[in-house]
Amino acid sequence: MKRIFILISFLAISLWLFSQENPLHVETYTLNNGLTVYLNVDHSMPMIHGMVAVKGGAKRDPKDATGIAHYFEHIMFKGTPEIGSIDYTQEKVYLDSIALLYDQLPTAADENARLEIQKQINRISIKAAEFAIPNEVDKILNGMGGIGINAGTSFESIVYYNSFPSNQVEKWLEVYSHRFENPVFRLFQSELETVYEEKNMYADNPMSRMFEEFSKQFYRQTPYGQQTIIGTKDHLKNPSLSKMAAYFNTYYVAKNMALVLAGDFNPDLIKPIIEEKFGKWRSGEKPSDLNLSEKPFNGREQFSGRYTPVKVGFLGFQSVPKSHPDEMALELCSNLLSNRAGTGLLDQLRDENKLMYAGVMNDLHTELGGTYVFFVPKVIGQSLNSAEKEVNVQLEALKKGTFSDELFRGVKTEMKKQYEKWLEDMRWRTYAIMDAFLYGVTWEEYLSASEKIDKISKEQVIAIANKYFGPNYLAFHSRMGFPKKDKIEKPPFKPVPGMNGDKKSKYAQKIEQMPTVDMAPKFIDFEEDVAVMNLNKNVKAFITPNPINQIFSLKLVFGKGTYNDPLAEQAIKVFEYASPEGTTLKDFKKQLQLLGCDFSTSADQSTTTINISGLEENLDMTLDLFHHFTKNITVEEPHLKKLVQDLKMEQKFEGKDISTTSSALSEYALYGKDSKYLKRYSLKEVEKLTVQQLVGKAKEITGYGFEVHYCGKLAATDFASTFIKQFPIDGTFTPGVGKIEPDRVPVTENTILFVNDKKAIQSHISIFVQGGLNDEPSRTQMAGFNEYMDGSMASIIFQEIREFRSLAYGSSGSYRPSFLFSKPGYFSGWLSTQADKTTEAIDVYTSILKEMPRKPERIDEVRKNLTLSINAQQPMFRSKSSSVSNWMQQGYTKDPREIRYPELLKLEFSSIEEFYKNNVQGKPWLIAIVGNKEQINMLELSKYGKVVELKPEDIFKK
Numbered sequence: 001m002k003r004i005f006i007l008i009s010f011l012a013i014s015l016w017l018f019s020q021e022n023p024l025h026v027e028t029y030t031l032n033n034g035l036t037v038y039l040n041v042d043h044s045m046p047m048i049h050g051m052v053a054v055k056g057g058a059k060r061d062p063k064d065a066t067g068i069a070h071y072f073e074h075i076m077f078k079g080t081p082e083i084g085s086i087d088y089t090q091e092k093v094y095l096d097s098i099a100l101l102y103d104q105l106p107t108a109a110d111e112n113a114r115l116e117i118q119k120q121i122n123r124i125s126i127k128a129a130e131f132a133i134p135n136e137v138d139k140i141l142n143g144m145g146g147i148g149i150n151a152g153t154s155f156e157s158i159v160y161y162n163s164f165p166s167n168q169v170e171k172w173l174e175v176y177s178h179r180f181e182n183p184v185f186r187l188f189q190s191e192l193e194t195v196y197e198e199k200n201m202y203a204d205n206p207m208s209r210m211f212e213e214f215s216k217q218f219y220r221q222t223p224y225g226q227q228t229i230i231g232t233k234d235h236l237k238n239p240s241l242s243k244m245a246a247y248f249n250t251y252y253v254a255k256n257m258a259l260v261l262a263g264d265f266n267p268d269l270i271k272p273i274i275e276e277k278f279g280k281w282r283s284g285e286k287p288s289d290l291n292l293s294e295k296p297f298n299g300r301e302q303f304s305g306r307y308t309p310v311k312v313g314f315l316g317f318q319s320v321p322k323s324h325p326d327e328m329a330l331e332l333c334s335n336l337l338s339n340r341a342g343t344g345l346l347d348q349l350r351d352e353n354k355l356m357y358a359g360v361m362n363d364l365h366t367e368l369g370g371t372y373v374f375f376v377p378k379v380i381g382q383s384l385n386s387a388e389k390e391v392n393v394q395l396e397a398l399k400k401g402t403f404s405d406e407l408f409r410g411v412k413t414e415m416k417k418q419y420e421k422w423l424e425d426m427r428w429r430t431y432a433i434m435d436a437f438l439y440g441v442t443w444e445e446y447l448s449a450s451e452k453i454d455k456i457s458k459e460q461v462i463a464i465a466n467k468y469f470g471p472n473y474l475a476f477h478s479r480m481g482f483p484k485k486d487k488i489e490k491p492p493f494k495p496v497p498g499m500n501g502d503k504k505s506k507y508a509q510k511i512e513q514m515p516t517v518d519m520a521p522k523f524i525d526f527e528e529d530v531a532v533m534n535l536n537k538n539v540k541a542f543i544t545p546n547p548i549n550q551i552f553s554l555k556l557v558f559g560k561g562t563y564n565d566p567l568a569e570q571a572i573k574v575f576e577y578a579s580p581e582g583t584t585l586k587d588f589k590k591q592l593q594l595l596g597c598d599f600s601t602s603a604d605q606s607t608t609t610i611n612i613s614g615l616e617e618n619l620d621m622t623l624d625l626f627h628h629f630t631k632n633i634t635v636e637e638p639h640l641k642k643l644v645q646d647l648k649m650e651q652k653f654e655g656k657d658i659s660t661t662s663s664a665l666s667e668y669a670l671y672g673k674d675s676k677y678l679k680r681y682s683l684k685e686v687e688k689l690t691v692q693q694l695v696g697k698a699k700e701i702t703g704y705g706f707e708v709h710y711c712g713k714l715a716a717t718d719f720a721s722t723f724i725k726q727f728p729i730d731g732t733f734t735p736g737v738g739k740i741e742p743d744r745v746p747v748t749e750n751t752i753l754f755v756n757d758k759k760a761i762q763s764h765i766s767i768f769v770q771g772g773l774n775d776e777p778s779r780t781q782m783a784g785f786n787e788y789m790d791g792s793m794a795s796i797i798f799q800e801i802r803e804f805r806s807l808a809y810g811s812s813g814s815y816r817p818s819f820l821f822s823k824p825g826y827f828s829g830w831l832s833t834q835a836d837k838t839t840e841a842i843d844v845y846t847s848i849l850k851e852m853p854r855k856p857e858r859i860d861e862v863r864k865n866l867t868l869s870i871n872a873q874q875p876m877f878r879s880k881s882s883s884v885s886n887w888m889q890q891g892y893t894k895d896p897r898e899i900r901y902p903e904l905l906k907l908e909f910s911s912i913e914e915f916y917k918n919n920v921q922g923k924p925w926l927i928a929i930v931g932n933k934e935q936i937n938m939l940e941l942s943k944y945g946k947v948v949e950l951k952p953e954d955i956f957k958k
Contacts, residue, residue: 023040023041023042023043023044023426023547023548024040024423024429024447025040025041026038026039026040026433026443027039027040027267028442028443031254031274031275031278031279032279033254033255033278033279033280033281033282033283034253034254034255034256034283034284034286035254035255035257035258035259035278035279035281036257036258036259036437037258037259037274037278038258038259038260038261038433038436038437038443039261039265039267039270039271040260040261040262040263040426040429040430040433041263041264041265041266041267042262042263042264042426042429043264044264044426044547044548044877045263045264045426045522045871045874046165046166046167046264046519046522046871046874047163047164047165047166047263047264047426047871047872047874048163048164048165048166048169048172048261048262048263048264048265049161049162049163049261049262049263049426049427049430050161050162050163050164050172050176050259050260050261050430051159051160051161051259051260051261051430051434052159052160052161052176052180052257052258052259052260053157053158053159053257053258053260053434053437053438054157054158054159054251054252054256054257055156055157055251055256055257055287055437055438056069056156056157056158056247056250056251056252056256056287057069057153057154057155057156057157057158057229058070058153058154058155058223058227058228058229059155059156059222059223059224059227059290059292059365060223060247060250060251060287060290061223061227061231061247062243063227064235065231065235065239065240065243066227066228066231066232066235067195067228067229067230067231067232067235067236067239068231068240068243068244068247069153069158069229069247070153070195070229070230070231071191071192071195071231071239071244072158072244072247072248073151073152073153073158073160074191074194074195075183075185075188075191075244076137076151076160076179076180076183077135077137077138077151077793078137078183078184078185078186078187078188078191079133079136079137079179079183079184079186080178080179080181080182080183080184080507081182081184082178082505082506082507083133083136083137083140083178083179083505083507083508084132084133084134084135084136084137084184084186084505085131085132085133085184085186085505086131086132086133086500086503086505087131088131088184090131091128091131091132091186094124094125094127094128094131095128095184095185095186097124098121098124098125098128098185098188098241099185099241099242099245101117101120101121101124102121102188102239102240102241103240103241103242104117105117105118105237105238105239106238106240118493121189122189122493122494122496125187125188125189125496126494126496126497128186128187129187129496129497129498129499130499130500131500132186132187132498132499132500133500133501133503133504133505134187134498134500134501134794134799134803134804135792135793135794135798135799135803136504136505136508137175137179138792138793138794139508139792139793139794139861140175140507140508140511141162141164141172141175142791142792142794142861142864142865142869143508143511143512143861143864143865143868144164144165144168144171144172144511144864144868145164145165145168145864145865145867145868145869145870145871145872146162146163146164146168146172146869146872147162147163147164147869147872147873148161148162148163148427149162149792149793150162153229154229155223155224155229155365156365156366156438157434157438159434160176161430163263163427163872163873164872165519165868165869165870165871165872166263166264166265166519166871167516167517167518167519167871168516168868169261169265169270169273170270170273170514170516171511171514171516173270173273173274173277173278174277174511174514175511176259177277177278177280177281178277178507180252180257180281181280181281183248185241185244185245187496187803188239188241189493189496189806190495190496190802190803190804190805190806191806192236192239192806193493193806194802194806194808194809195230195236195809196236196806196834197762197806197807197808197809197832197833197834198230198809199230199231199233199236200761200762200809200834201762201809201810201832202230203485203761204485204658204659204760204761204762205657205659206307206308206309206482206656206657207308209307209483209485210307210308210312210478212228213305213307213476213483214314214316214372214476217303217316217474217476218316218370218372218474218476219294219368219370220294220295221292221293221294221295222292222293222294222367222368223292224292224365224368249284250284250287251287253281253282253283253284253285253286254278254281254282254283254284255283255284255285255286256284256286256287257281258434258437259274259278260430260433260434260437262426262427262429262430262433263426289366289367290366290367291367292367292368293367293368294318294368296318296472297318297472297473297474298472299471299472300471300472300473300475301473301474301475302474302475302476302477303474303475303476303477304476304477304478304479305477305478305479305481305483306478306479306480306481306482306483307478307481307482307483308478308480308481309480309652309653309656309657310376310379310480310649310652310653311376311377311383311384311387311477311478311479311480312374312375312376312478313374313375313376313377313384313387313388313391313475313476313477313478314372314373314374314375314474314475314476314478315372315373315374315375315388315391315473315474315475315476316370316371316372316473316474316476317370317371317372317373317468317469317470317473318368318369318370318468318472318473319362319364319369319370319371319468320364320369320468321364321365321366321367321368321369322364322365322366322369322435322438322439323439323440323441324364324369326464326467326468327364328449328452328453328456329456329460329461329464330362330371330464330468331362331415332411332412332415332453332456332461332464333398333461333464333465333468333469334360334361334362334371335411335414335415336398336403336407336408336411336461337359337360337373337394337395337398338358338359338360339411339414339593340414340418340598341410341414341589341592341593341597341598342576342589343407343410343411343586343589343590343593344407344411345394345395345397345398345403346358346359346360346373346375346391346394348394348586349375349390349391349394350642351577351585351586351639352638353378353638353639353641353642353645354390355375355376355377355378355382355387355390355391356375356376356377356378356379356645356646356649357374357375357376358373358374358375358376358390358391358394359373359374359375360372360373360374361374366438366439371468371469373391373395375387375388375390375391376649378645379645379648379649379652380648384477384479385477388475395465395469398461398462398465398469399462399465399466399469400462401458401459401461401462405458406590406593406594407590407593408458408461409594410590410593410594410596411593412453412454412456413593413594413596413615414593414596414598415453416449416450416453416454417551417596417613417615419449419450419453420450420549420551421549421551421613424548424549424551425876432446433446480652482656482759485759485761493806495804495805495806496804497804498799498803498804501794501799501855501858502855502857502858519871521867521870521871521897521898521901522870522871522874523870523894523895523897523898523901524875524880524883524884524895525894525895526884526888526893526894526895529544529880529884530542530543530544530880530881530884531543531544531716532884532888533716533720535708535720535723535724535729536729536733537705537733538559538704538705538706538733538734538735538736539705539706539707539708539729539733540707540708541707541708541709541710541716541719541720541723542707542708542709542710542881542882542884542885543710543711543714543715543716543719543720543881544709544710544711544877544878544880544881545711545712545713545877546711546712546713546877546878547877548877550615550616550617550713551613551614551615551616551712552613552614552615552616552619552710552711552712552713553611553612553613553709553710553711553712553878554611554612554613554614554622554623554708554709554710554711554712555609555610555611555612555707555708555709555882556609556610556612556626556630556706556707556708557607557608557609557706557707557708557709557885558607558608558609558610558701558702558704558705558706558736559606559607559704559705559706559734559735559736559737559738560607560608560700560701560704560734560736560737561603561604561605561606561607561608561737561740562603562604562605562608562676563605563606563737563740563742564679565697566679566680566681566685567681567689567693567694567697568603568608568697568701569603569676569680569681570643570681570686570689570694570697571694571695571697571698571701572601572602572603572608572698572701573643573646574635574639574640574643574694574698575601575610575633575698576601576642577635577636577639577642578629578633578634578635578695578698579629579633579634579635579636580625580628580629580632580633580634581632581633581634582632584636585636585639588629591625592625595614595615595618595621595622595625596614596615596618597612597613597614597615597618597622597625598612598613598614599611599612599613599626605740605741605742606736606737606738606739606740607736608701610626610630612626616712616713616714619712619714619722619726620722620725620726623722623723623726623727624726624727626727627726627727627728630702631699631702633695633698633699633702634691634695635691635694635695635698637691640689640690640691640694643686643689644683644686644687647683647686648683651683651956651958654952654956655952655956658757658760658762658764658930659764661755661757661764661930661952661955662764662766662928662930664677664955664956665753665755665766665928665929665930665950665955666766666768666928667955668753668928668950668954668955669745669753669766669768669926669928670744670745670768670826671742671744671745672745674742675955677955677956677957678955678956678957679957680957681957682957682958683958703733703734704733704734704735704736704737705733705734705735705736706733706736707885708723709881709882709885710723710881711877711878711881738889739819739820739889741818741819741820741823743823744770744826745926746770747768747769747770747923747924747925747926748924749924749945749946750924750925750926750927750944750945750946751924751925751926751927751945751946751948752926752927752928752929752941752942752944752945752946752947752948753926753927753928753929753948753950754929754930754931754933754941754947754948754949754950755929755930755949755950755951755952755955756931756932756933756949757930757931757932758932758933758934759932760835760930760931760932761834761835761932762832762833762834762835762931763832763833763834763835763837763838763841763929763930763931763932763936764830764832764929764930764931765830765831765832765833765838765841765842765845765927765928765929765931766828766829766830766927766928766929767813767827767828767829767830767845767846767849767925767926767927767928768826768827768828768829768925768926768927768928769826769827769849769919769920769923769924769925769926770824770826770923770924771815771824771825771826771827771918771919771920771923772824772825772918772919773821773822773823773824773825774817774818774821774824774825774919775821776896776899776900777903778817778915778918778919779817779896779900780900780903780904780907780911781907781911781912781914781915782815782817782825782915782919783866783900783904784862784863784866784904784907784911784912784915785815785912785915785916785919786814786815787862787865787866788855788858788862788912789813789814789852790812790813790814791862791865791866792865794858794861796848796852796853796855797811797812797813797829797845797848798811800844800848800853801831801841801844801845805840805844807831807833807837807840807841807844808831808832808833808841809832810830810831810832811829811830811831812829812830812831813827813828813829813830813845813848814827814828814829815827815828815915815919815920816828819886819889819890820890821890821891825919827849827919827920829845829849831845835931835932835935835936836935836936838929838931838935838936838941839936839937839940839941839943839944842927842941842944843944846925846944849920849921849925850921851921852913852916852920852921854909854913856909858909859907859908859909859912862907862912863904863905863907866904866907867901867904867905870897870901883895924945925945926945927944927945929941
């Protein structure tokens with residue numbers, strides 16, 4: 001206890017001492033037990049991002065039990081003997097019996113015997129649940145203001161992470177060290193079904209299924225292709241808890257793990273805590289490296305199948321593993337083929353309308369690697385073989401070195417810029433640090449990437465290209481069509497009830513009682529953090545300092561969007577092919593790349609945004625170039641064909657990809673005939689568009705008043721004078737239209753909109769309830785309602801839909817206030833579930849809407865989550881100005897979170913109930929479902945509302 005109070009007092013007086021530290025410096029050291037520790041001090045935000053990484057991943061799964069690493073990742077959230085149980089001694093008796101029964105499943109004589117074992121597991125699981133506290137790990141981490149609590153499994157690793165306020169660091173270290181010591185396999189049945197749903201979700205994704213098959217053909221002898229991360233259907237149905245325990249004992253040892261912390265802390269103060277808490281971990285033996293190899297391809301080996309709504313090709317070349325001496329030069333080769341600026345040799349094929357798309361991706365692992373060139377032929381009139389020939393011409397150009405010195409220099413500059421941007425956010429930086437750990441390089445070596453790029457010569461690139469893009473490769477052709485989907489049937493289990501959601505373990509109470517440093521919440525200051533200046537009547541600038549690097553970001557946000565203007569929607573798309581008058585697209589891209597600049601264009605119903613990123617030293621020239629671009633935009637006639645080709649490809653997915661159909665159906669549910677999918681131009685209308693129409697509309701858009709969002713090194717006044725000089729704004733601008741929020745379709749009775757997808761395994765379900773007007777006090781209540789309903793794994797929706805009944809892998813539900821206070825908000829819910837669970841899922845979800853479960857004991861938890869997490873939810877420095885702009889448009893003169901904070905501190909459960917009664921309860925719902933009608937009891941479905949069956953042509957304008 002004395003050490004804790006010393007820590008508190010020292011933290012309080014020492015935070016300022018470290019403000020000038022290099023945010024890219026990482027201290028690396030090893031504890032006596034072999035645990036590798038990475039400490040990255042960055043005081044730019046009052047938060048820390050913490051991570052624990054395990055070397056292992058799916059490639060270490062036993063061949064007869066694939067999916068083990070991923071399964072165990074889920075189990076790591078179920079707690080320990082101390083976390084997640086009211087009486088572990090009694091609970092353990094049942095858990096041990098469950099483990100034995102699961103090990104009997106694979107050896108069952110027949111399906112009847114399997115069913116009997118499953119029934120026993122179900123019966124005992126229900127008894128064991130009497131002692132379990134669901135999701136207590138998540139509750140504890142949320143209670144200290146933690147956000148983004150999650151984990152991920154790859155072929156190489158399993159990683160656990162979240163962000164939290166920096167004054168909670170000792171609590172976080174205590175919990176993360178404890179949770180890895182002795183995890184308990186509790187509530188396994190519900191998690192098993194959740195993983196089933198996750199596998200079904202991937203099965204409904206055509207691109208996921210295609211890449212799985214490609215990997216199988218590319219990696220023919222190793223787990224990277226012969227196993228999947230999630231596991232096979234048979235292995236998922238026969239999980240072995242003993243094998244999971246063996247996996248944990250083998251790979252979750254200190255010598256095979258790393259702790260990564262990046263953020264606002266004093267390393268001298270937390271090192272002793274890390275030593276005390278993580279030094280207790282078992283040292284173990286570092287697992288030996290896998291000796292994996294692949295047989296080389298013998299010339300061009302082709303594999304063909306039907307996996308996707310459009311034709312897709314992959315050329316797979318065996319290349320290098322991670323950290324190989326040739327890795328950086330190979331990456332440079334890839335960027336010469338395709339890059340963000342669109343100047344690569346493959347990018348030229350799209351510009352010249354020789355095919356739809358082409359690009360490159362490097363898939364590098366610890367022992368092996370592949371470089372994949374992918375391409376999409378033109379939708380009509382081009383075969384995969386023809387497109388492959390076009391790709392091979394460009395590969396030969398790379399191998400012969402027939403690319404310009406300008407392209408070579410520009411690609412190097414762009415690579416270095418993107419590398420720096422990747423490291424500027426502490427959250428992303430932890431992943432870079434994790435990579436260094438996984439692939440055996442020092443942080444200093446990782447940071448030397450720019451120097452390595454500079455040293456690569458053109459001759460080296462040519463040599464590398466010839467070495468790896470040779471005649472031996474896999475040609476993978478996916479023709480239009482769909483493979484048979486591997487469905488996992490609904491298991492015959494009764495739901496495992498959640499009985500102790502209101503309980504707290506002694507461990508959780510101990511964590512709550514640990515003292516912490518008082519830390520005031522950090523809000524965005526409209527004057528200190530972002531400078532706001534009116535450059536003229538219709539042009540406003542928002543200037544934010546960049547504390548990290550010499551890369552500026554610039555957004556030009558024009559006050560005209562796409563609302564009720566399908567021509568504007570198409571005009572915004574041609575920005576990709578546009579250039580300043582008198583300059584070809586090819587030359588314009590070269591100019592941008594030599595400046596170290598890239599840009600993209602996006603739009604919503606109210607605004608159109610040109611997003612620009614570049615080097616500070618070239619800001620003047622970049623501004624001058626984009627002024628010329630926006631005032632003299634033009635498009636070369638041949639590029640119009642791409643609009644038609646792109647729309648044809650989009651339409652190939654519409655009605656065939658369940659996610660796309662679900663999005664269109666939800667849009668129709670909200671806006672009816674005003675859905676953006678119905679207001680858009682048809683294919684025939686797009687085919688008739690002229691350059692004059694599109695350029696005229698583009699110039700109209702850039703003739704509106706706009707906001708300038710600059711993040712860089714210049715002071716506000718210096719930027720303003722530079723901008724006005726290089727981007728003259730003397731002319732007249734049309735005033736912006738302001739924020740547009742279309743009226744939603746009124747709902748007068750419970751209604752179900754249904755689109756049949758006979759190939760879908762899952763049903764995608766959206767649920768909407770029209771709310772009321774929401775003033776500022778109401779929005780404070782709304783924050784409490786949303787946290788209570790769907791803010792964490794302890795929330796109502798997660799618990800009722802996923803944890804207790806395993807009805808979905810993904811589920812959500814929250815109230816969405818309108819941007820404008822004069823417009824009503826609405827409740828929006830979503831889940832995807834196996835088709836034969838559709839009515840059950842809807843029954844549970846609508847029962848929540850009809851009568852919100854009352855758990856007033858959770859109000860302290862809700863208050864803590866909302867107030868403590870403010871410091872962990874700080875926006876990146878580049879996005880602060882957008883937040884300020886939005887808030888100002890809503891009429892705020894300061895961060896609205898600052899207004900709500902005092903009210904959240906005294907939030908009562910009655911306020912959550914009041915919001916629910918005013919905005920959700922008793923109001924008719926509108927449910928939108930895309931699913932397989934043959935697997936759904938439509939008569940049962942009609943109990944939840946009037947069923948209106950729609951066809952794809954009702955929600956998509958073709």
